[in-house]
Amino acid sequence: MKIINKIVNKVTQKRIQQIDYFKNNPAEVQLNTLQSLLQSAKDTEFGKEHKFSEIIDKSCYDCYFDYVPIRDYE
16 A cells, blocks of 8 residues: 555646646746647647647747637527
8 A cells, every 4th residue: 555655646746746836837837828829739720720729839828818819608
């Protein structure tokens, strides 16, 4: 049982560090998430239509709001 507790503690401790990082750096985390999503979707039809590659190349994440209109579900 001690080995299982050590493993669980190690995993839990690492996750707590991640959560603390997310809490202390929300803007950076959101920017990295946006960059990752844009990178993944840049070659899709939607990504091409809304110039995701251009947003990534310029590092102009404020341009996202210019290129991608707000849409509702309908």
